[in-house]
Amino acid sequence: MNIILLGPPGAGKGTQAQRLQRERGMVQLSTGDMLRAAIREGTPVGVQVKAVLDAGELVSDDIMVALIGERLDQPDTANGVIFDGFPRTRAQAEALDRLLAERGTRLDRVIELDVEEEALVERIVGRFACAQCGEGYHDRFKLPKAEGRCDECGHDRFTRRPDDNAATVRTRLAEYRAKTAPILPYYEARGLVSRTDGMAPMDEVYAATFAILAQA
Numbered sequence: 001m002n003i004i005l006l007g008p009p010g011a012g013k014g015t016q017a018q019r020l021q022r023e024r025g026m027v028q029l030s031t032g033d034m035l036r037a038a039i040r041e042g043t044p045v046g047v048q049v050k051a052v053l054d055a056g057e058l059v060s061d062d063i064m065v066a067l068i069g070e071r072l073d074q075p076d077t078a079n080g081v082i083f084d085g086f087p088r089t090r091a092q093a094e095a096l097d098r099l100l101a102e103r104g105t106r107l108d109r110v111i112e113l114d115v116e117e118e119a120l121v122e123r124i125v126g127r128f129a130c131a132q133c134g135e136g137y138h139d140r141f142k143l144p145k146a147e148g149r150c151d152e153c154g155h156d157r158f159t160r161r162p163d164d165n166a167a168t169v170r171t172r173l174a175e176y177r178a179k180t181a182p183i184l185p186y187y188e189a190r191g192l193v194s195r196t197d198g199m200a201p202m203d204e205v206y207a208a209t210f211a212i213l214a215q216a
């Protein structure tokens, strides 16, 4: 099954995709994580996109479509993936349909995480992640159960993203409004969109998301 989690920065796409991967064996394909890994490793793409991510702007469609195409050629994606952070423009949405069709598959559902914009800045600015396994946390909404130790792997170091500051978040939200939100009608016209209340507690969002997938 191929699904898209769609929503603005901080909506909870990564939180839900990580849990679906861990508990349901689905494959999370996060373009943000892929780009950050490329930057860390200093690949040619990483060098090219670093300033764009730091500014909170969107990376070009050509780069993104090429990255996704390569990723979909890896065998672990053959039974379907959760797209987290892709597509983000109409051109990416159209390219994704093509890439899936070329591989004999298609999109099954788009789940929109509906959230109030005022909540997003707080969510993003308070976010941190385990430096070893990447598990996501929040200063207020999700602290590690044992102080200073990751719930999943026990590691004691955490990181914060350089683009998680209030000024960059504003740019990321503006990019979402201008370029990503307008792709919803593309999917609505095909009856593919389900909405969930992304303002609900994480466990409730997970239950609602899972219920949608069970019917897809």
Ligand code: AP5
Binding pocket: 007, 008, 009, 010, 011, 012, 013, 014, 015, 016, 031, 032, 033, 035, 052, 053, 056, 057, 058, 059, 060, 064, 084, 085, 086, 087, 088, 092, 123, 124, 126, 127, 128, 136, 137, 138, 139, 141, 142, 172, 198, 199, 200, 201, 202, 205
């Ligand atoms: P990306 O990494 O995709 O960032 P984003 O879309 O800005 O999304 P976030 O990771 O900020 O939010 P999320 O929805 O995953 O929220 P999370 O679950 O962490 O992209 C980064 C950059 O890469 C972009 O700016 C762009 O430059 C580039 N890029 C990536 N893909 C691209 C593409 N396709 N095209 C072009 N450029 C691209 O949750 C946030 C926090 O809230 C967490 O701390 C979490 O614990 C907490 N939280 C989650 N759910 C809840 C809840 N229900 N209640 C309370 N707290 C919650």
Ligand code: ZN
Binding pocket: 130, 131, 132, 133, 134, 135, 150, 151, 152, 153, 154, 155
């Ligand atoms: Zn960890």
